[in-house]
Amino acid sequence: MKICILGAGALGSAIGGTLAEAGSEVYLINRREEYVNNINTKGLVLRNGTTDRTVKVQARTDCTGIGPVDLIIVLVKSFHTKEAIANAGELIGDQTIIMSLQNGLGNEEALAEVVGKEHLLGGKTYVGGVMLSPGHVLAGTKNKYTYIGELDGVISDRVTRVADVFSKAGLSTVVSHNIIGVIWDKLLINVATGALSGITRLPYGGLYNVPEIRDCAFEAILEGIAVAKANGVVLVTEDPEEIWLKAAEGLPAEFKTSILQSLEKGSITEIDDINGTIVRWGEKYNISTPVNRLLVAGIKGIEYRIKNYGEKA
Structure with missing residues (x-):
């Protein structure tokens, strides 16, 4: 699956790196040049417990040249949601799924105002991340569940497909009929x-x-x-x-x-x-x-x- 993490800070890096390690084509979008350069030259370093491992993943300061993706995971700060998705137009094709894993309420409504509700899945994750240094992330993924679902509660093929990709990467994921x-x-x-x-x-x-x-x-x-x-x-x-x-x-x-x-x-x-x-x-x-x-x-x-x-x- 071709996936873009829009707002790849600590949490986005933990999730994106884990998905990339399992074979997905992942792009991490972060405005900090030091972060992007470190990942593109040295790889993303994920720490679980006391063990570090290096993951090959692509990082960018913006969405230029990536083209349409299968899934956009939105992880910018909530107050940047509209601006971020408005600047991500080239990532969005007819079948692109857009899923917020952000904190707080109202992110889905903000996204829908820009791209339309038909692209959206709802989601929440209990995965954690701490940026130890640019491109070096403490990833809390073990036994931490992610919940995703259609906003109307339907168990669709596309939400099942996303859940399968996450789960096969080791990100335990549950499809919910009550994502709200x-x-x-x-x-x-x-x-x-x-x-x-x-x-x-x-x-x-x-x-x-x-x-x-x-x-x-x-x-x-x-x-x-x-x-x-x-x-x-x-x-x-x-x-x-x-x-x-x-x-x-x-x-x-x-x-x-x-x-x-x-x-x-x-x-x-x-x-x-x-x-x-x-x-x-x-x-x-x-x-x-x-x-x-x-x-x-x-x-x-x-x-x-x-x-x-x-x-x-």
Whole structure:
């Protein structure tokens, strides 16, 4: 399968490298020239546990010259979704499948506005990645599931085909008839850990050793569950402890959430599309979300400090 990872940071590199290793023709799109040059000259280095392996894969700073692909996996930050897919026109043929594995809610709607809903699959992954250096990625793929599905719940030939490619590459993949519910389930996991990791600067090894952090995460999750139920979403679980534990399942102690990784790079985060989503939907349904509101404020404060005082997290 010819696959393009649009926004190949740590997670995109982990997924794209794994697919390339299994025989797919994979293109990693990343705007950083150092990342692209390292991969094209030295290969992509994936670390699982303490073992490194080098994978041959193609990297580009843009989509020029690639031509139509079978599958585009969108992994840019949510606030760049429309711009990224609009600049990827030459990748999109009549049969091209476009699948978001991004954080937060609303990515499918943003993509549909540009390319039409007929190209889209929904998806969420529990695979993790940390960029150790440009082109060297800590890949958390073992026992981490990816869920994909048609937005209308139909089990189609194309979604089955994509799942087969992922699974044969060692990326355990499940076809879901309730992908909207799965997207909310993953949102709750990000709600649980993302902002708290960013505020405390703790990777998972530390984050999960502080009882007060766990308690705060539970409250944030419960707010999210209330909002989801008010929206008629069918969740896999409504147990905050199960969600909290699932967030770290199979990931190393040094794993960092995407919010913490963004702050450490001096970048803005996707907080508006994670905890901010819970706040906005809570307002819509008149549900109080004070914990998520406070977590948003904390991350916004750190972003302000970085922008105005030149400090990184």
